[in-house]
Every structure is written in structure tokens, then in C-alpha cells.
Amino acid sequence: MNVSRHSDKPDLDSRAHIESFVDRFYQRLLADPQLGPIFTEVAAVDLAVHLPRIKDYWCKLLLGEQGYRRHTMEIHRRLHRRRPLQPEDFERWLATFTATVDDYYQGQRAERAKHLARSIAANMQQSLC
Ligand code: HEM
Numbered sequence: 001m002n003v004s005r006h007s008d009k010p011d012l013d014s015r016a017h018i019e020s021f022v023d024r025f026y027q028r029l030l031a032d033p034q035l036g037p038i039f040t041e042v043a044a045v046d047l048a049v050h051l052p053r054i055k056d057y058w059c060k061l062l063l064g065e066q067g068y069r070r071h072t073m074e075i076h077r078r079l080h081r082r083r084p085l086q087p088e089d090f091e092r093w094l095a096t097f098t099a100t101v102d103d104y105y106q107g108q109r110a111e112r113a114k115h116l117a118r119s120i121a122a123n124m125q126q127s128l129c
Contacts, residue, residue, distance in 0.1 A: 011107025015059055021113075022055045025100045034092050042083040061116055062109050073124065080128045090125045094118060 056067035097117045
């Protein structure tokens with residue numbers, strides 16, 4: 001395990017860091033040829049609405065903030081009916097998430113974020129696919 005005390009990467013331990021993380025994660029998701037169109041064409045998300053929700057979601061999971069109160073599974077179930085989410089989509093989503101964390105963040109909350117993303121993606125995939 002890397003226990004360097006001189007890392008200049010921050011942890012995902014504040015709303016400011018989580019918001020920057022989500023912006024960076026979505027830059028990659030939206031530019032991805034496999035996943036980008038699911039956001040831009042299938043769901044046609046309004047980023048001005050969607051990104052603040054994703055930021056609240058991760059602030060809830062990592063910081064215990066109570067801002068996010070929506071039915072994430074139901075939203076993906078609806079999406080899945082329009083464009084079936086495949087195992088390779090989950091793999092790509094998770095690889096993008098993990099790479100974005102590892103490129104910019106380090107620490108306990110960063111590890112927790114990757115762990116949560118992996119287990120939520122596995123649950124979601126199991127219940128949809
Ligand atoms: C194959 C993998 C995934 C794809 C392609 C995907 C795609 C999407 C899309 C297109 C939306 C917008 C849906 C809409 O507004 O109609 C969305 C919403 C969301 N996704 Fe995912 N997703 C994936 C996996 C995940 C996972 C594993 C998580 C959690 C760890 C997650 C968390 C969220 C959240 C919090 C929202 C916001 C829902 C809301 O409006 O409150 N997604 N996703």
C-alpha cells in the first residue's frame with residue numbers, strides 16, 4: 001500500500017473536492033464513445049440539473065450530508081428500459097470512476113468512494129441485468 005506522507009493529492013473529504021471530482025468524472029463519461037451517448041442522447045440530461053444531483057449524492061455517501069433524496073435505482077430501471085445497460089457499460093462506468101479518483105485523489109474517503117461505487121454498481125447490475 002502507498003503510505004506516502006508527501007502526496008499532493010487531496011482526499012474526497014469536502015464538498016469542494018467532491019464537486020471537482022464529479023466535474024472531472026463527467027468530463028470523461030460524456031467524452032466516452034460508449035457511455036457518452038447514454039447521457040446526451042438516451043437520457044438527454046440537462047447538466048445544470050443533473051450535475052448538482054450527482055454532487056449531492058456523493059456528498060451524502062461520503063460526508064453524510066442529507067441533500068440527496070431520490071430513487072436512484074428506479075431512475076436507472078427506467079433508463080434500462082429505454083437502453084438496456086449491459087455488463088460492459090457497468091465495467092466502463094466503474095473503470096472511469098476509479099481512474100478519475102486515482103488520478104486526482106488519495107486517502108480514506110477516496111478509497112471509500114471506489115468501494116461504494118463498486119458495490120452499488122454490482123447491486124445495480126445484478127438487479128437490472
Ligand atoms: C452502466 C452504468 C451507468 C450508466 C450508463 C448510468 C447512466 C446514468 C444516466 C443516463 C443518468 C440520468 C438519468 C435521467 O436523468 O433520466 C444517471 C443518473 C444517476 N446515476 Fe447513473 N449510470 C450508471 C451507473 C451508476 C452507478 C453505479 C451509480 C452510483 C454509484 C449511479 C448514480 C447515479 C445518480 C446518483 C444519478 C442521478 C439520479 C437522479 O436524477 O437523482 N449511476 N445515470
